[in-house]
Amino acid sequence: MAYDYHAVHALDGTIGAIAERRANHLAVHRATAMAMVSASPGRVPEAAGILVANGDFEVRFSGPGEWLVLSEVHAPETLAAELGVRLGDAAFVIDQSHGRVALTLTGPDAARILANGVAVDLHADSFPVGRAANVLCHHISVNLARTSAQSFDLVVMRSFAEALVDDIKVMARSHDLSVDFATR
Template identity: 85%
Template sequence: MAYDYQAVHALDGTIGAISERRANHLAVHRATAIAVVLAAPGQTAEAAGILVANGEFEARFSGPGEWLILSEVHAPETLCAELSVRLGDFAFVIDQSHGRVALTLAGPDAARILANGIAIDLHADVFPVGRAANVLCNHLSVNLARTAADSFDLVVMRSFAEALVDDLKTMARSHELSVDFATR
């Protein structure tokens, strides 16, 4: 017996189209290719040198010798294949595209909204553009990256995506926040 599977986003049916986009906006990305790269023992510096962003993907620190790679250009299969070719024996590449969800919180109050549930200093001098860290957002583990002065990307495990969106809505109660799927 053959089964026909369809890819369904973890948040399909839980967030709907919005009538107007507000100054603070949470965009849920549908087609981000995500991979984890783990440096081979003793090869961290070599792997890090190869992972310098070139416009096709973005490498974010996830831990010693570990990076989270995001790409809007590549499909999941091509991202992993490209990284495997580039990294060779310096690192191991694991596709996480179907297991994680990427979101972008942007707006003039983005840092204040996140400060309601994240226990790290988000001041631009301490957490500048390009910085990433694994943090707890309330009770959920997320990879947080500052992508612009008033914009943060959050990557969470697929099964916790709905809880994270609900938490962010609660954290933004004193700020106007719209939530929708990203258009890019």
């Protein structure tokens, strides 16, 4: 017996289309290729040197000797394959594309909204553009990265994506927030 499987986003059916984008906006990305890279023992500097973002992907700190790599250009299979070729035996590459969801919170109140649930100083001097960290947002583990003065990317495990979106909506009650799938 043959089965037809269709890729379904973790948040399909939970967020509806919006009439207009507000000043603060949470964009849910549909097709971001993601991979976790873990340096081989004793090869952290070598792996870090190879993992230089080249425009096709972004590299984010995830832990000592570990990076989260995201790409809007590559398909999940090609991202993992390219990283595997680049890194060779300097690191292990694990495709995370179907197990995680990427979100972007933008707007003048983005840091204030996140401050309601994240125990990290998000002031630009303490958490500048390009900085990433694994944090808890309420009870949910996320990889948080500042991508501009008023923009943060959050990467969460697929099974917690709906709860995270609901938490962010609650955190943004006193701010004007819209939520929709990203168009990029």
